[in-house]
Amino acid sequence: MIRLLASRRFGPLFIAQGLGAVNDNMFKNALVILALLRLASVGPVLVALAGGVFILPYALFSAAAGKLADKFDKSRMIRLTKLWELGLMVLAAAGFISGAVWPLMLVLFGLGCQAAFFSPCKYGILPEHLDQAELAAGNGLIEAGTFLGILAGTLAGGLLIALPHGEVAVSAAGLAVAVGGLAAAYFVPLAPPRDAGLVVGWNVWRETAGLLKAAKANKTVWLAILWISWFWAMGATVLAELPVVAARNLAAPAHVVTLFLTCFSIGIGMGSVACGGLMKGAASARLVPWAGLGISLFLLDFSYCVAVSGHFAGVHKVLESARGIRMLVDLGGLAVCGGVYSVPLYVICQEQAEPAHRARVIAANNVMNAGAMVAAAVITACLYAATKSAPAILIVTAIINVVIAGWIMRVLKKLHQNTRKIH
Numbered sequence: 001m002i003r004l005l006a007s008r009r010f011g012p013l014f015i016a017q018g019l020g021a022v023n024d025n026m027f028k029n030a031l032v033i034l035a036l037l038r039l040a041s042v043g044p045v046l047v048a049l050a051g052g053v054f055i056l057p058y059a060l061f062s063a064a065a066g067k068l069a070d071k072f073d074k075s076r077m078i079r080l081t082k083l084w085e086l087g088l089m090v091l092a093a094a095g096f097i098s099g100a101v102w103p104l105m106l107v108l109f110g111l112g113c114q115a116a117f118f119s120p121c122k123y124g125i126l127p128e129h130l131d132q133a134e135l136a137a138g139n140g141l142i143e144a145g146t147f148l149g150i151l152a153g154t155l156a157g158g159l160l161i162a163l164p165h166g167e168v169a170v171s172a173a174g175l176a177v178a179v180g181g182l183a184a185a186y187f188v189p190l191a192p193p194r195d196a197g198l199v200v201g202w203n204v205w206r207e208t209a210g211l212l213k214a215a216k217a218n219k220t221v222w223l224a225i226l227w228i229s230w231f232w233a234m235g236a237t238v239l240a241e242l243p244v245v246a247a248r249n250l251a252a253p254a255h256v257v258t259l260f261l262t263c264f265s266i267g268i269g270m271g272s273v274a275c276g277g278l279m280k281g282a283a284s285a286r287l288v289p290w291a292g293l294g295i296s297l298f299l300l301d302f303s304y305c306v307a308v309s310g311h312f313a314g315v316h317k318v319l320e321s322a323r324g325i326r327m328l329v330d331l332g333g334l335a336v337c338g339g340v341y342s343v344p345l346y347v348i349c350q351e352q353a354e355p356a357h358r359a360r361v362i363a364a365n366n367v368m369n370a371g372a373m374v375a376a377a378v379i380t381a382c383l384y385a386a387t388k389s390a391p392a393i394l395i396v397t398a399i400i401n402v403v404i405a406g407w408i409m410r411v412l413k414k415l416h417q418n419t420r421k422i423h
Contacts (some may be wrong), residue, residue, distance in 0.1 A: 001137060001273065010128040012187035014145055016082060017122050019181035021149025023085060023174055023190065024111050025323035027092055028054065029157030030170045031104050034096075051377070053105055058115055058370035062120070062236025063207035064200055070356060071198040074128070074191040080120040086178040093171035118364055119173060124359035127350045128191045136253040136277030139346045144269035144341060150266035155258065161264065194356040207368060215364035220352045222343040223411065225361075229368040230404055231342050232374035237397050238299065238334075239264070240380060244390040251311040252318070259315050260331055263417070269334035270340020278340065287346050289368040292405030294337035302330035303391040311349040 004010050032050055055156045069077055088110045095104040122142070130138045160169040190216045201207050216222045246252040271291075278287060318324035353361040383393050 001141065004134060004137055004141065006189060008189060010126075010141075012184045013078070013122065013125065013129075014141055015184035016078065016181045016188065017118070017142060018145035018149045019177050019184065020082070020085065020115070020118065020130075021146045022153040023089065023151030023177045023181070023353040024054075024115060025150045025298050026102075026160070026170065026177070027089075027153075028108060029154045029173055030065050030161040031095075031101070031108060031164070033158060033161050034167075035101050046123070049105070050108060052374070053109050054112040054115075057109065057116045058119075058366045059374075060204050060210070061113055061116045062366040062370075063204070063211040064202060065117040065366075066120045066211060067198055067200045067207075069124050069195070069202065069359030069363075070195045072193050072196075074121040074125040075188045076190075077121045077154075078118065078125070079103045079182070079185045081114050081121065082178070082182040084114045084117075085111070086175070086182055086286070087174055087418040089171075089174040089302035092174055096167035096171045099167070099383075116366065120359035120362040123346065123350060123362040125188070125191050125360065127355070128187060132351070136279040136343060136347050137142075137273075139345045140272040140274070140276040140339070141341055143272035143346075147265045147268040151261060154261065168187070174421040182296075191382050194303050194358070203266060209362055211364045212367065214357065215361055218352060220415075221349055221361055224285070224348040224352075225365045226344045227285075227404075227408060227418075228349075228365055229343060229344075229372035230371045230401075232339065233372035234295070234397055234401055235338060235400075236373045237376050237380050238394065240377065241390040241393055244384075245394075246312075249306050250309060250392060251313075253314060255315050255316075255357040256312055256318055258330070259318060264335045267288060267335025268339045270332075271336035272343050273339070273340075273341040274336070275340045279344055279347070285348060285408070288344055289405045289409040289412065291337040291341035292401055292408060294343065295334045296401045296405065298330045298334035298337065298397040299394055299401070302327055302334070303394040303398070305330065305398060306394075313376050403414075 003015060028050060035050075088107050091110075092107045095101075097106060123139075126138050126142070127135060150324050154174060155172065160173055163355060165372055215225060239261070242255050242264075246254075246257045246260065250256065277289070303326045305323050309321070309327070312321070312324060314319050318328070349361050349365060350358060380393055383396065384390070387393065
């Protein structure tokens, strides 16, 4: 792992993508807090819209992003997206300092667009610079860096915006992080175009439909995409319910939510990094259903602990309680299993896709992930309206995940007799 991080083939990309995750989430959290403080009447509505504004570009522009990444040198595309990020941070600074919140929503949409174009380059370039035996470790580190970046950015955004001159502090931090990411991007080695003659169309619906149709043609890749999409839907549901659980069931302050998110992020990182060693360099999904079952077991136990636990007045109360420690172990455990679940599927997408179509496969995955997260958000909102119970939603999620894990296990068993591509 250390050797990979220290290499030019991987280290600069890891830094660039990690800093990008920090910036996206630092800006988003600062914007949310600012909206709640300044726009009492419409702030909650804006907060609810923020997630959708960031995810929407994945659905709209992933097809074009995938084609551009296959058509041009991915390292140059990475540099362009990081320049894009720096420009957006300049606009964000102007918005923060002027005190106008609504224009910052446009910056959030722009960051979603930037992320949609960066993702196919990021995942598509890994097989071009890493050996097959390094691919699992590389994906694990990318996933770990992403979730730790999300955590760091979320914490930084909340802390900086709360300072006496918070808008200036967030603006300066955003610009500094963007400059660091851009500098790292210039050290990413070149990656020659895979299909220089590719025609990029801008009819969103036709291009997206064609993208998904092409991904479906490879059954192995399509199954991996479906299973990754379920992972993101499930993860989005769990993360959305943690603040509700803390506030409604545990009567806990915001610091307890931060503690929960920290355990979750560290667990994802540990599971993602460990997965590289568990896979031993092979593109294998054999661990996926077992990791899925582990997620459900930990999630069910967490839900039980929430239902029977008392109130937690602060982080110290969680850490002093056996039930609180058990909840943290459950969150960490399900996150570790999440890392073990997702990393092999990304490796399969990369290895089983045709090199000339690899970035478009990643783009198709992004479209499906975005759709799955939106659907999960809608279903979760309906379930909460019906039950008024966050633990009940988590239990339903865990049960559905057991069914999904069983389906994956059955598919792998069936494919084992015919192919060694995914077993």
